[in-house]
Amino acid sequence: MPPATVAARIAHLRAEIERHNRAYYVLDAPTIPDAEYDRLFRELQALEAAHPELAASDSPTRRVGGAALAEFGQVIHEVPMLSLGNAFSAEEAAAFDRRCREALGRDSIDYACEPKFDGLAISLLYEDGLFVRGATRGDGFSGEDVTQNLRTVRSIPLRLTGEAIPARLEVRGEVLMFRAEFEAMNERQRARGEKEFVNPRNAAAGSLRQLDPKMTAQRPLRFFAYGVAQISAVSPAPTFHSELMERLGAWGFPLASERAVVTGAAGLATYYETLAAQRHALPYDIDGVVYKVNRLADQETLGFVSRAPRFAIAHKFPAEEALTVVEAIDVQVGRTGALTPVARLVPVFVGGVTVTNATLHNEDEVRRKDVRVGDTVIVRRAGDVIPEVVAIVAEKRPLKDMFGAEPLHPPFELPKVCPVCRSAVEKPADEAIARCTGGLFCPAQRKQALLHFASRRALDIEGLGEKLVEQLVEQHVVKTPADLYKLGVLALAHLDRMAEKSAANILAAIERSKTTTLARFIYALGIRNVGEATAKDLARYFGNLDALMQASADELQQVPDVGPVVAASIAHFFAEAHNVEVIEQLRAAGVHWPEGEPAPRAVLPLAGKTFVLTGTLPTLTRDEAKERIEALGGRVAGSVSKKTDFVVAGAEAGSKLEKAQQLGITILDEPQLMELLTT
Numbered sequence: 001m002p003p004a005t006v007a008a009r010i011a012h013l014r015a016e017i018e019r020h021n022r023a024y025y026v027l028d029a030p031t032i033p034d035a036e037y038d039r040l041f042r043e044l045q046a047l048e049a050a051h052p053e054l055a056a057s058d059s060p061t062r063r064v065g066g067a068a069l070a071e072f073g074q075v076i077h078e079v080p081m082l083s084l085g086n087a088f089s090a091e092e093a094a095a096f097d098r099r100c101r102e103a104l105g106r107d108s109i110d111y112a113c114e115p116k117f118d119g120l121a122i123s124l125l126y127e128d129g130l131f132v133r134g135a136t137r138g139d140g141f142s143g144e145d146v147t148q149n150l151r152t153v154r155s156i157p158l159r160l161t162g163e164a165i166p167a168r169l170e171v172r173g174e175v176l177m178f179r180a181e182f183e184a185m186n187e188r189q190r191a192r193g194e195k196e197f198v199n200p201r202n203a204a205a206g207s208l209r210q211l212d213p214k215m216t217a218q219r220p221l222r223f224f225a226y227g228v229a230q231i232s233a234v235s236p237a238p239t240f241h242s243e244l245m246e247r248l249g250a251w252g253f254p255l256a257s258e259r260a261v262v263t264g265a266a267g268l269a270t271y272y273e274t275l276a277a278q279r280h281a282l283p284y285d286i287d288g289v290v291y292k293v294n295r296l297a298d299q300e301t302l303g304f305v306s307r308a309p310r311f312a313i314a315h316k317f318p319a320e321e322a323l324t325v326v327e328a329i330d331v332q333v334g335r336t337g338a339l340t341p342v343a344r345l346v347p348v349f350v351g352g353v354t355v356t357n358a359t360l361h362n363e364d365e366v367r368r369k370d371v372r373v374g375d376t377v378i379v380r381r382a383g384d385v386i387p388e389v390v391a392i393v394a395e396k397r398p399l400k401d402m403f404g405a406e407p408l409h410p411p412f413e414l415p416k417v418c419p420v421c422r423s424a425v426e427k428p429a430d431e432a433i434a435r436c437t438g439g440l441f442c443p444a445q446r447k448q449a450l451l452h453f454a455s456r457r458a459l460d461i462e463g464l465g466e467k468l469v470e471q472l473v474e475q476h477v478v479k480t481p482a483d484l485y486k487l488g489v490l491a492l493a494h495l496d497r498m499a500e501k502s503a504a505n506i507l508a509a510i511e512r513s514k515t516t517t518l519a520r521f522i523y524a525l526g527i528r529n530v531g532e533a534t535a536k537d538l539a540r541y542f543g544n545l546d547a548l549m550q551a552s553a554d555e556l557q558q559v560p561d562v563g564p565v566v567a568a569s570i571a572h573f574f575a576e577a578h579n580v581e582v583i584e585q586l587r588a589a590g591v592h593w594p595e596g597e598p599a600p601r602a603v604l605p606l607a608g609k610t611f612v613l614t615g616t617l618p619t620l621t622r623d624e625a626k627e628r629i630e631a632l633g634g635r636v637a638g639s640v641s642k643k644t645d646f647v648v649a650g651a652e653a654g655s656k657l658e659k660a661q662q663l664g665i666t667i668l669d670e671p672q673l674m675e676l677l678t679t
């Protein structure tokens with residue numbers, strides 16, 4: 001190739017690759033397949049290797065990382081990197097609005113609102129549109145020069161695009177990791193037997209501070225811009241922060257799409273609520289929202305107090321992670337005998353509630369995290385999820401004495417026999433879960449089985465709670481669900497805290513539970529791997545209990561969504577004589593449901609289709625919509641996944657709708673659903 005052609009080809013490839021980078025990392029809309037991207041990249045690498053005289057600091061090939069450093073240089077921040085004041089309640093946010101109004105002598109103020117990214121603050125300097133230096137926050141006045149590492153972050157533009165590019169620009173923003181990319185990275189670390197990271201924030205911090213940029217290049221770091229520290233004259237000069245952000249976007253910086261401009265304290269409150277609800281649907285962690293007076297001249301007027309601006313504030317969400325100490329590790333026995341290690345904790349306020357227990361999932365998890373009694377641990381409670389132990393703080397482990405390094409407590413071991421009934425514990429080689437083999441002999445399993453039988457979505461016996469079941473089992477009054485129907489007022493009334501009146505109420509609830517549906521009854525039996533949805537499928541397919549009880553594993557697999565594992569569990573359950581006996585006793589006691597013929601599955605129009613309902617529909621209640629869909633053979637699931645066929649969205653649909661859009665699932669409104677139900 002003649003030199004001019006090589007130079008042109010290199011320029012073309014660089015522009016193309018950065019365009020694809022931008023499409024993928026900034027606009028979130030990939031343009032070409034990975035393999036094609038790799039091909040362009042390798043061609044550019046080969047040309048640059050053959051023509052070192054054409055090297056350029058803004059070439060995308062530099063993103064794989066250059067030579068390792070001995071240490072980071074120091075960067076003095078020309079404009080200090082300050083922190084933000086915090087608000088922890090709507091009142092504190094309203095007080096911020098009041099202070100701004102008073103200081104500016106204005107009735108009403110517009111605010112630019114943004115997510116508060118839970119990553120690391122960095123500063124990026126551009127000269128004539130070229131990325132020349134990047135630094136960490138450090139102590140706010142001087143930070144570390146991490147330019148070489150930041151070059152590897154694909155969402156950071158190496159050269160600005162667009163128009164009216166300022167001669168000098170210092171952008172501030174946050175480096176972080178997307179949760180999904182963090183999980184995938186941890187899985188790779190695990191596969192290689194390397195150390196896993198505790199959370200996306202720590203992983204981002206560790207990755208950014210690698211002395212070898214080639215290491216940083218392999219970590220899925222992302223960048224979002226949230227402000228400008230310095231900008232040389234541009235025309236027209238921006239009037240609003242929101243306008244400045246738009247320009248950053250046009251120059252190639254990634255921005256959070258959840259930005260909004262709102263008016264007054266009421267606007268702030270609405271924004272906070274909206275983002276709090278969306279929090280877990282975002283691809284990255286946020287720990288609150290940030291409000292900024294939108295007019296730049298007003299920001300200047302308001303100025304700063306000590307180390308924080310007066311014109312901006314962070315409104316924090318309740319923290320989802322906290323430190324506490326493990327007092328004991330207990331082992332709980334579940335309904336199916338599964339042994340679950342549970343950490344008993346020194347009470348700690350996290351995710352908006354006081355947490356005293358956190359699940360450790362199973363033996364392998366405890367070993368992997370090496371959680372021991374006395375350890376200081378990070379507990380996490382996100383949304384409605386059960387609190388869990390994320391990791392231990394290794395430095396804080398109590399030691400036997402101050403000379404050796406021997407830990408005070410040994411590694412956790414699962415007991416070899418059930419802690420409740422002393423039956424053998426068994427753990428199949430291919431399963432993570434160890435189980436008590438005691439079955440209904442084990443009081444723990446019996447209690448859980450009874451609680452499940454009586455639960456709201458099963459036979460719905462109101463008032464039959466944990467305390468009562470515990471006494472009934474411990475005093476040997478009730479062994480199986482069938483025994484519940486033999487209870488009299490006397491047997492109940494002599495139990496603790498049980499007056500005659502409440503005893504009568506419970507008996508009435510037990511009596512009411514006799515009239516039920518086949519699906520509820522199947523679910524109530526607590527067959528392993530048979531949840532509510534499968535119970536409904538089975539009831540619909542077989543129509544009556546005897547047909548189900550007699551079905552072979554092969555026949556069971558004809559039921560939609562029933563695979564070999566579920567079929568085996570069901571067949572195994574009905575092969576046990578004592579299970580059949582309990583069922584007969586229940587029927588004899590008067591438990592009944594409308595029995596029918598097997599439904600002609602194949603002709604049901606929505607057979608095999610999975611729906612998810614979200615938001616408020618204009619006329620149908622959620623239960624009505626569910627019933628209609630199920631009547632035509634469809635299934636209604638609680639969460640959106642790749643297996644979802646339709647999402648029915650009403651007013652104020654939230655994260656489920658977003659997820660459906662991301663996955664490209666068909667979205668229906670109520671009229672469209674009705675059409676589907678009637679054709």
Ligand code: IVH
Nearest residue numbers: 082083084114115116117120121226290309
């Ligand atoms: S504006 C003058 N906007 O929060 C300070 N900061 O407490 C201007 N942060 O470490 C900061 N998201 O890195 C601003 N949308 C956002 C932010 C944000 C996260 C971080 C920032 C800093 C901390 C301030």
